[in-house]
Amino acid sequence: MTSLLARLPTLAPGAPGERRGPAAGWLAAATTLAVSVVGLLGLGLALVVVQTLDPDGGLPVGSSARLAGQLWLLAQGGELELPSGPLRLAPLLLTAGVAWGLSRAAGSVVALRELSGPGPLARVLAVVVVLHTAATAALALAVSTPGASVALLRSVLGALVLAVLAGGLGAVRESGAGAGLADRFPGPGRALVRAAVAGTLALAACCTAVVSVALVDDVDGAGRLVSGLGGASAGAAGLVGLSVLLLPNAAAAVMGLAAGPGFLVGAGTFVSTGGVTLGSVPALPLMAALPDTQAVPLLAFLAQALPVVAGLVAGLVLGRRLGDADGGALTAGLWGVVAGVGVGVLCGLWVLVAGGRLGDAGLAEVGAPALATGLSIAAQAGIAAAPAAAVSRWRSRR
Structure with missing residues (x-):
């Protein structure tokens, strides 16, 4: 992702005094939204393809999209209230995919803008966390149904924690601050x-x-x-x-x-x-x-x-x-x-x-x-x- 953004003329670093591309905050917002959009589209498309295998027609596209959203929430620690009781089991392979996307969303902005220092890193991380949490809350409200209601607070907290951990790790790694932080601890x-x-x-x-x-x-x-x-x-x-x-x-x-x-x-x-x-x-x-x-x-x-x-x-x-x-x-x-x-x-x-x-x-x-x-x-x-x-x-x- 970093190399792709670096090839765009409006995003490439310019000489002193030249107008540079979008600010780091806007880039962080775009990459964060891209994680949810691309992830949900890919998961929804996979479910639609699976449903076409059903000789009886399977679920309609809308139901498949709702199921994709529910899986996305479960992967981030969400919970569904079903007639049989609460469903709370995160498919960790999908969780790892979401975490990787959020890490790259923050890390690519830090690497592209060559950011360093606590202030710029914190601002990028704040954009990633706030936007991903808000998108997750909106998704939870959209996919909740009477037969499978979403626990909103748990879904929001899970997305918040995942965004902080994954986004923070990506930002720290790309800025080079991780090595200095590790050296602060006693021993190797x-x-x-x-x-x-x-x-x-x-x-x-x-x-x-x-x-x-x-x-x-x-x-x-x-x-x-x-x-x-x-x-x-x-x-x-x-x-x-x-x-x-x-x-x-x-x-x-x-x-x-x-x-x-x-x-x-x-x-x-x-x-x-x-x-x-x-x-x-x-x-x-x-x-x-x-x-x-x-x-x-x-x-x-x-x-x-x-x-x-x-x-x-x-x-x-x-x-x-x-x-x-x-x-x-x-x-x-x-x-x-x-x-x-x-x-x-x-x-x-x-x-x-x-x-x-x-x-x-x-x-x-x-x-x-x-x-x-x-x-x-x-x-x-x-x-x-x-x-x-x-x-x-x-x-x-x-």
Whole structure:
């Protein structure tokens, strides 16, 4: 986006005294609105295409657009009040897309105008936050219906928090202030952040692989769920697409399984390494990854090693990122414990936003316990990261 804007004659930096393009505030407003418009159009178009697969005609265009808006709100922490109870489960893949768009909206303006300093960055961020929050509030009012009313306050607060975090991250990163901010913390701040993020992403990738293996192992079950809804019909295609959007949520559930506490899919289904309880679950193809019997599957036992793998990755990255003034192997081992704790904090936050509820009755709670999962991963990753960081640091100094 930044390179595209830089090619426009009215936006390119000019010589001193020349009239430059639109002010940073107007650019921030345009890019922020573009995130919602492009995102909603793309999501709505996908739903319209899915509905055309229905031999009975599927939903009309207006209903598809309303459903796209409701998914957009759910992705930002919104809630729908349905006849079966409140629906509050954010499809995190869509959430990540919204966050990336807001980050680029703020970051592209900062990079294009070469802004720096707290004042200009705060003004750009304020425009992004206010405009995105207002657009979300208007969308919530537009898509709310008697059968699926939108919790306005929750939707607005979710959009506000997401815009502040994503937009602030984009602005700070593009301005170069992030490195200076990290250096203000005691110790190797930048190396610790990168190590914690690397360990978290490694754990998320491994958990996603566990979900994929479980789905492949029961591909017949997933096929039955799809064929039971009409094969290539709108219902089947829509639920497959929803399962894809919920893959990060499934990875968060596996984090709970790997850490020890396990995860819930309603009151009747609980999966952990200590036992499995099966109950009624939604007819999503993604649910085919659940165990078929009360016996704990071998894959669940193997998944217990994943927090250690995350700690090893964090330690290796930390040892290689430490500078000459950051001490030797012993110091790196101590900082490795901190990096492992950081992995636990990030994973706990991931699990927290991945959970939710699908109604009032048996599906009132979905996901893994965030606090217990985060503490367990922090302990295991911290223990594994310490020797990995020490060895990596020792090898890098040879």
